[in-house]
Amino acid sequence: MSANLPEEDLSCPVCCEIFQDPVLLPCSHSFCRSCLEHFWESTVIRSCPVCRRRASKKSPASNRALKNLCEAFLLGRGQGSASGSNILCWRHGEKLKLFCLVDQEPICVVCQASKMHKGHDCSPTEEAALDCKYKMTAAMKALQCKLEIFNKARKSSAITLEHIKGQAKRVERQMKNEFLKLHQFLYEEEEHRLSALKEEEERKVAAVKNRDDDNAQRISSLADMIRTMEQTINAEDLTLLQNFKAILDGTWTTFQAPEGISGSLLNESNHLGNLKYKVWEKMQAVAPYSPVILDPNTAHPCLTLSDDLTSLRYSTPNQGLPSNPERFHISAEVLGCTAFSSASHGWEIEVGDNEDWILGLASERVKRDQEVPARPENGFWTICLRDGQYRAMASPPTAVKVEEKLQRVLVQLNWDRGEVIFSNPSRQEILYTFKHVFTEKLLPYFYTQSKHPLRILSKPVLVST
Known part of the structure; x- marks a missing residue:
């Protein structure tokens, strides 16, 4: 109609x-x-x-x-x-020969003269089609790049998921091993202390029994003497007088009354007093305290960390690690897991036979995806051993003189005073001191390209009351 x-x-x-x-x-x-x-x-x-x-x-x-x-x-x-490939204008039935650049749609010549498109810039459909194809091709390439980025992100997510599962299994296994060692220590300590208790019990019981046997013999002797005296008293007068001196001068006068002996009871306070603290104090032999723990999520794939996260060495790259933002991707670096923003802190590193290392502190914002010199202007306060020479990585680097090859390096941070001090603990001499006004959190920093490990040494725990 x-x-x-x-x-x-x-x-x-x-x-x-x-x-x-x-x-x-x-x-x-x-x-x-x-x-x-x-x-x-x-x-x-x-x-x-x-x-x-x-x-x-x-x-x-x-x-x-x-x-x-x-x-x-x-x-x-x-x-x-509609005729062939020429689509007609739905408003005027004319061929669509123009493309409105303002409204981004094909129009006919009548549309161009109408109020809807009057004054708008237009171009022939063939020319506009070429421009649109060029723009769409560029847009498509951008979308393809984004698609590739998202595909890589998904692959990275898959690697991350597998790594998390592997982490969980490895950490669970190591935790069980550590607790097994603690359980074994506690079991052996329990057996040792119960054995000491049993030994004291046997010793004290034996001492009491010996005293009791001695008293029993004395009781028997005294009873015999009493019976002799009773018989003498009931004898004839001449017999009593003949035996009187011998009986009174007998050994019964040398018997002394038994006295209580101190220390005969069990020393409960020795066994129970501060029991848990004493066990904990002794436990330090199997549970040492490390002032710095390495963060494996920051470690370059070429670094291998020990199970207790207190040593590192250079090794074959681990290809299965996820490319997370915290990780160093260029050089063999790793950070500690605890950031410092106040007070004083110190830790000692055993360098041993390692001939290629950098030690010190780094800002938590140091770049992880590019290689930069480990100097203060880049957020690093470090010393190094490279090509047989010790240097403080200042600006410019400064040679550090040592009389003998360093076996250990002590790193001390006084955040409030703005000092990072490196020293040789074996000779108690300062190697170099950095001075800086710190405004960001600092993390322990380690670098090596040697197969010989760098070890963070444990420290004794001091308890004060």
Whole structure:
């Protein structure tokens, strides 16, 4: 039915185009909603653009019936007018020969002259198609790059997941081994202390029994003497007088009354007093304290860390490590796991036969994805052994004189005073001192390209009350 209606009956009186979202005024005239609103913006009184009759202040109602007719008309015209590869304008039935650069859509010559596209820059469809293909090709390449980045991210996620699972299994195994050692120590310590208790019990019981046996013998002797005296007393007078001196001068006068002996009971305080503390104090032999623990999540793939995370050495690269942001990716570096931002701290490193190392402190913000000199301007305060020479990595590097090959290096940080001191603990001499006003957290820093390990030495735990 809509195909039989003349096009002018389905055209807006304002823009002369097929109605788009038509609205109906009380005067029965219809307009495109946008055309009516644009007309009302230029007038003081809201009125009909055709008959000038005043309209209601309320938003005009949509003319759904007219909208359906327009859509049916445009659909029928578009289907009936398509020819080969030339798609016709759905508004005017003309060939789409131009491309509006403002609205980014193909239009016909009538559209170019209409109010909708009047004054807009246009170009021929062939030329516009080439430009659009070029832009879409560039956009597609950018999307392909992003796609590749996301694919790499997914692969990295898969590697990270596998690494986390491996970490969990390895840490669980090591934790069980450590607790097994503690359990074994506690079991042996328990057996030792119970054995000491049993030994003291046997010794004290034996001593009491010996005293008791001695007293039993004395009781028997005294009883015999008493019976002798009773017999003598009941004997004839001459017999009593004959034996009197011998009986009174006998050994019974030498018997002394038994006395309580101190220390005969078990020393409970020795066995129970501060028992847990004594065991803990003795446990330090199997549970040493390390002032610095290495962070394996920062370690370069070429570094191998010990199970207790207190030593490192250079080795074959581990290809299965995830490329996480905390990790050093260029050179064989690793950081400690605890950051310092106040007070004083110190730790001792055994360098031994290692001939290629850098030790010290680094800012938590040092770059992990590029190689930079380990100097203060880059957030490092370090000394090194390289090519047989000891240097303080200042700006410029400064030679450090030592009388003999260093076996250990003591690193001391006084964050509040802004000092990093390196010294030789065997000779108690300072090698070099950095001075700096620290504003960021600092982390212990280690570097090596030697198969000989660097070891962080344990420290005794001192308890004060």
